[in-house]
Amino acid sequence: MTAHMTSANMVPERQTIEPTPAPPDSAFGVYLHIPFCAHVCPYCDFNTYSGQDNLIPRYVDALAAEIERYGPFVADRRAATIFFGGGTPSLLPADSAKRLIAACRQAFALDADAEVTLEANPNGLDSTYLEALLAAGVNRLSIGAQTLHRRGLRTLGRLHEATDVAAALRAARSAGFANVSLDFIFGWPGQQTDDWRADLDRTLGGDLGATPDHLSLYSLIVEPGTPMADAVARGILTPVDDDGAADLYELAIDRLAAASWDHYEVANWARTPALASRHNAIYWRNGDYLGLGAGGHGHLAGRRWMNHPAPLAYCKAVESGRTAISNEESIDAATAMGETMMLGLRLLDTGVDDAAFRVRHGGSLDAVFGAQLDELASLGLLVRAAGRVRLSRRGLMLANDVAARFLP
Secondary structure (H helix, E strand, C coil): CCCCCCCCCCCCCCCCCCCCCCCCCCCEEEEEEECEECCCCCCCCCCCEECCHHHHHHHHHHHHHHHHHHHHHHCCCEEEEEEEEECCHHHCCHHHHHHHHHHHHHHCEEEEEEEEEEEECCCCCCHHHHHHHHHHCCCEEEEEEECCCHHHHHHCCCCCCHHHHHHHHHHHHHHCCCCEEEEEEECCCCCCHHHHHHHHHHHHCCCCCCCCCEEEEEECCCCCCCHHHHHHHCCCCCCCCHHHHHHHHHHHHHHHHHCCCEEEECCEEECCHHHCCHHHHHHHCCCCEEEECCCCEEEECCEEEEECCCHHHHHHHHHCCCCCEEEEEECCHHHHHHHHHHHHCCECCCCEEHHHHHHHHCCCHHHHHHHHHHHHHHCCCEEEECCEEEECHHHHHCHHHHHHCCCC
16 A cells, blocks of 8 residues: 555545544543653653562552552553553563563553553563563563664664664574563754665665564654753754654655555554554544553543652552542533544544544534634645545644644
């Protein structure tokens, strides 16, 4: 399947991801945050901590207990996915991952064929560990390659080499994983077009010894408060500007289209539609998910919450029988509808479905957002067809600006 036609309005149909938004009773996802890292990268503003590996056994105990507590709240709902995010979840012993998956199966009505993803750094992965993860129930790996360029890896503060990415991908295949994703960052300070083209060509051309099944390609955002932001402020690093990043993004779109990959979401591609991320699709469809662990964010039945970010504070709260939640909010109708548009328009082929919008929000797209839809369509940023609205190729390049038009 060709991911994108040359015309702005010609986007191929696909049926893998169900209509957006998700209905209120749809299957939910389970996100398990593993906040531990061997080293915190200078661009990272996720909830991560280095030097606390000794806390992992205690943390796993607390996380298993929190999973058990949430069972009664979703007793009438199916769970479709588990996602171990971080941090570096591959720091978990395989037995700990197995225990947490078993806890989810015990607490929730987890689909027999549930997608279970674990994020991993490429260095240190070997067939023995990966075979144990597969036996534990993990069936999808997301490996943080970030770049194959050595200078880029050092600029991003990564501790691995391109050879580690290749070895990890080969080890995953040897272990029996049939669904492996690689994450890349583009637009890092000093990156040239040829550097990015080489990353894409090496990944797609077999230079790594195997070809991944899925790619997540993210433009670098220099987040305030990170060491990289400080380096940029002091003139030590100069990130690629917005126009340059857009050129790199378009290069990726065209290169992956030529290889017949399915560009199904703004930053995500799959070799076939069936290999799209099922867990992340829950987010994009504005569905429900439990966010468990230190700093976990959850969304359930019109309520959003965040857990204590510090691992030790999280453990103490769970161990004492107190809630781990540090703050929460109710989501009003206007915010919920705006978030449906912001998230759903990221799905390039399915977009937001009018019938599903009526079921979820009680009104049609035109009744709620008619003026915005008409204006954006007239500007060539949206396509309206078959009862859905989707981004055009031009709208894709301005996706954040388009999404902002729907938020209250």
